[in-house]
Amino acid sequence: MAGLDESGSNPDVSLLYDINGLAKDSPHWFDRAVEFVGEYGLLLALVLLVVWCWWGQRKRGTLDDAASSVAAVVWAPLAAGIAVLVNVPIRGFVERPRPFVDHRGIDVLVDGKTDFSFVSDHATLAMALGAGLFVAHRKFGLVGIGLAVLEGFCRVFMGVHYPTDVVGGFALGTAVALLLSPLAMALLTPLAKAVGRSARVGRLVWSRPAEAVAALPGASSSQAAAAQDPDERDLAA
Structure with missing residues (x-):
């Protein structure tokens, strides 16, 4: 130019x-x-x-x-x-x-x-x-x-x-x-929702991922507890 x-x-x-x-x-x-x-x-x-x-x-x-x-x-x-x-x-x-x-x-x-x-x-x-x-x-x-x-x-x-x-x-x-x-x-957005439902990395998307995990069909109480308490994640896995 x-x-x-x-x-x-x-x-x-x-x-x-x-x-x-x-x-x-x-x-x-x-x-x-x-x-x-x-x-x-x-x-x-x-x-x-x-x-x-x-x-x-x-x-x-x-x-x-x-x-x-x-x-x-x-x-x-x-x-x-x-x-x-x-x-x-x-x-x-x-x-x-x-x-x-x-x-x-x-x-x-x-x-x-x-x-x-x-x-x-x-x-x-x-x-x-x-x-x-x-x-x-x-x-x-x-x-x-x-x-x-x-x-x-x-x-x-x-x-x-x-x-x-x-x-x-x-x-x-x-x-x-x-x-x-x-x-x-x-x-x-669908990808973010999927990440948000994860007990391990859900906090990257939502600060309260336990509520999402608990709402999933068939989610166990140990999975919900693991989402709430990081110390329980390994036990739930």
């Missing part, structure tokens, strides 16, 4: 210079902080947010509710992985160079970025996680989307992406997380 015009007639490049120019006016410690946050910190925060949401969704009142909620949480990281895979052929087709390759005066805060620029993997991952969380839990999702927007700003601030790289990543991550959500839920 041909380099973009450096003149002010191109809003993508103008916004790139405006945002990246903030790095030149910022103290060194702030640039280093943004580098860490934009490269690793925000993605780690989103992963922790997913874990937090999963922990809370396990405490639903019934197994059916817990299973569907946990399935939605599990879909968030799966959607992020699928979105990044979808991005591989997109990058190869567009072949857009990084902004510092075609434009002078870009303050690059992180080295080693030699691959293509469109679309941003970081923005794609972050927004897929945020949109996926929104399917599972609105409040967690809004926080996740906010972190994703901040991630996109950091990528432009760091000089490694154009604003449209970030917008493209947001669109790709959102599309995968939302459009494939019905199919994902149809596949993941």
Whole structure:
């Protein structure tokens, strides 16, 4: 893809210079902080947010509710992985160079970025996680989307992406997380229910798996006791 015009007639490049120019006016410690946050910190925060949401969704009142909620949480990281895979052929087709390759005066805060620029993997991952969380839990999702927007700003601030790289990543991550959500839920919810009925790993889905085990046809009292007391599991087996 041909380099973009450096003149002010191109809003993508103008916004790139405006945002990246903030790095030149910022103290060194702030640039280093943004580098860490934009490269690793925000993605780690989103992963922790997913874990937090999963922990809370396990405490639903019934197994059916817990299973569907946990399935939605599990879909968030799966959607992020699928979105990044979808991005591989997109990058190869567009072949857009990084902004510092075609434009002078870009303050690059992180080295080693030699691959293509469109679309941003970081923005794609972050927004897929945020949109996926929104399917599972609105409040967690809004926080996740906010972190994703901040991630996109950091990528432009760091000089490694154009604003449209970030917008493209947001669109790709959102599309995968939302459009494939019905199919994902149809596949993941029965699996989550099956896991939730297990005396050994049921707590991954529901915080009270003993109730599910006791409700199963033919379930013995020792199986229900094993689900309630982890120390009894080996005896029940």
